[in-house]
Amino acid sequence: MIIWQEDAEDATLIREGPVMANGGTVLVVSAHAGDFVWRAGGAIAAATARGDRAVVVCLSYGERGESASQWLAGKSLDEIKAIRREEAEAAAAALGAEIEFLDAGDYPLLPSRELLDELVRIYRRVQPTVVLTHPLLDPYNGDHPAAARLAIDARILAQAIGYEAPGEVLGAPPVFFFEPHQPEQCDFKPDVLLDITAAFPAKEQAMKCLPAQQHMWDYYTSLAVRRGVQVKRNAGPNLGLPVDTKGEAYMRYYPQVTEVLE
Numbered sequence: 001m002i003i004w005q006e007d008a009e010d011a012t013l014i015r016e017g018p019v020m021a022n023g024g025t026v027l028v029v030s031a032h033a034g035d036f037v038w039r040a041g042g043a044i045a046a047a048t049a050r051g052d053r054a055v056v057v058c059l060s061y062g063e064r065g066e067s068a069s070q071w072l073a074g075k076s077l078d079e080i081k082a083i084r085r086e087e088a089e090a091a092a093a094a095l096g097a098e099i100e101f102l103d104a105g106d107y108p109l110l111p112s113r114e115l116l117d118e119l120v121r122i123y124r125r126v127q128p129t130v131v132l133t134h135p136l137l138d139p140y141n142g143d144h145p146a147a148a149r150l151a152i153d154a155r156i157l158a159q160a161i162g163y164e165a166p167g168e169v170l171g172a173p174p175v176f177f178f179e180p181h182q183p184e185q186c187d188f189k190p191d192v193l194l195d196i197t198a199a200f201p202a203k204e205q206a207m208k209c210l211p212a213q214q215h216m217w218d219y220y221t222s223l224a225v226r227r228g229v230q231v232k233r234n235a236g237p238n239l240g241l242p243v244d245t246k247g248e249a250y251m252r253y254y255p256q257v258t259e260v261l262e
Helices: 035-049 068-072 077-095 113-126 143-158 200-207 216-235
Strands: 002-006 013-015 025-030 053-058 098-101 130-133 175-178 192-195 247-252
Touching: 025 035, 025 113, 025 143, 035 053, 035 077, 035 130, 035 175, 035 192, 035 200, 035 216, 035 247, 053 077, 053 113, 068 077, 077 098, 077 200, 113 143, 130 143, 143 175, 192 216, 200 216, 216 247
Parallel strands: 002 192, 025 053, 025 130, 053 098, 130 175
Antiparallel strands: 175 247, 192 247
């Protein structure tokens, strides 16, 4: 279990961890317009507070499967897309992130060669040092593993010197899966805990930019508290973590490369 912690007052790095590195670029591949906030809002806010760049790519607006309140209110498809886009833009701004929308449709989110190529071009343009996305298994929402597969495949293709796309060939940024809504059913076993205590106010502000999914606010606040307990439990007794520690959980997809085991 790897713990990554920030100073609660000035968000400076106390212990360098694998999720973010100073001066890097975080790329978040999100199936729907709200996923990046619930699952990785703390990581994004922590990164931008350090001066790192964060780029969120929403493959869809979540217009069909994750906007029930808007359908019940009688909104049209185009109106719902506009609402979800505005919400996601406001949430990204609260986190200090850039955001792009590919409008690939949801329920189902269908992979295509064109969508994959578009993601490859984003990888080449953004040159991420870290990638965050969904786990590869989710029996409750097929869009999430579809987004993860696209994110991983695009990363691989962006590394291929022979793949025809503009920009520099990609290196090997680590990929982290953020926590799904039903972790046990998604075989989610976190091996990275991120201390987001200093970043949580920004995440909370971003969550409140998504009233179309207001039912998620309390759940992800409670989850941050529970993961914060695990952060303290695994960080050892001498770090002086605050009582109200908040956390996010991640799974590493590729092995960590390091010179020191700690």
